[in-house]
Amino acid sequence: MPVAEDLVAPARERVLNPLTDGLGRSARAHEHRLLSAARPALPVLNWLGMFARPLLRVPQLGWITADPLTARTVLNDPDHFTLLSEGGVGHLWAQILGDWVYDLFDGPGHYDLRTRSRELFTEKTSSGFVQKAWAPRLAEAKAVLDAGGELDLADLSRVLVGQMVVTLLGMPSSGTDAAYREIFATGESLASIALGTTADTVLPPHKVEAARTIVTQLTGHIGEAFATAPSDTIIGRCRDLGLTLQETQGLSTLLMVAGTETAASAMARAAALLYDTGEQHRLLEHPEWRESAVREALRVTSPAPIIGRSVLADLEIGGRTLRAGERIIVLTWTANNLAGEYRVDREYIPQNRQLWFGAGRHLCLGGPLARAELSSIIELLLGDGRPFRVVSRRYGRRVLIPAYESLVVTKAG
Ligand code: HEM
Known part of the structure; x- marks a missing residue:
């Protein structure tokens, strides 16, 4: 429970509760249930x-x-603040990948890596990746909708994201939906190792072992592919940018973990929001609002709902003294949802910027890719100028990133 003195909220604007005041009624209820199903502690x-x-x-x-x-x-x-000591995600990775993570994830090597990988995901390369990886599969999905059929958008999102990983990393794959689902599930199990670590990031040996096996499964091919991978894959691009093999393997692991569940979560939840709030009709009337509709979907869903850090040295913020060794959790979902309900034409909110992607030196590397992915889903659903309907839905249970297990949509009726 909160310390009593801490409960004295600053006397500012009326306290807006994103759980009860924010979204349209039905959208709010669904988002609330989705968060509870993923991690019961989240709504609390x-x-x-x-x-x-x-x-x-x-x-x-x-x-x-x-x-x-x-x-x-x-x-x-x-x-x-650091994400490397206990309480931060870097601390988890160091146990799995090795001590070099301390340099590459948050040390001087991180700055160097980020500087050199800046060009990996621009608006242009990202829409190119989406086109290359997804165009045929999206055309198939569109044909189903055009014919009045039903489409499980949550499943499709997982398939597409698995396919994106295969494309980006140049992984060997049979190219079937089942194979892409498996890649997604592998990334998911790697990420789930972080489940239950909100209060403690020390991993037991069996979890470290399991995670190492998965990492080898996902990045084992890179050693062989590194020298010859084409420049339009991430491996080839990393090599061309001067990254070492180890840096490339580390970055690939990060991409798998950071960019799979988050993106798939946002894709199906964006569709649900458009339907539940009725905002799809306004977007159909104003297709030029696509960019803000995507930004809003990221803000309201905030698929990475919390970001953890450890305090490195004593400091004062907001009249409070934080001591070295303490932990802090940034509640991105709450911070972003306090700004109001989902509106496809809401303007950029300077105060929040893009807090759903974090901020500072660890700001999401794949932001432009996530936006391009979401935009292509909106195109799939509304590109023909007709609204869609949600037929049924199921929330994912006990998952790291809150997401729909199933979200079936149709254009019929
Ligand atoms: C809706 C989708 C996404 C969301 C909400 C999201 C959110 C975030 C957040 C909050 C962070 C910062 C974590 C921290 O500070 O501890 C982050 C980092 C990162 N993200 Fe994303 N992400 C998304 C998609 C992607 C995609 C598609 C990729 C790439 C394929 C990606 C790659 C990364 C990487 C590499 C980092 C680590 C950056 C660093 O530590 O320097 N993300 N993401």
């Missing part, structure tokens, strides 16, 4: 976030914040 944490503006200390968990400015202060301050 999000609710506590209402009092974490700027900061709240929660026993056994550490500090939490749902204030966008405080969140960015934390994420932009590598002198006082």
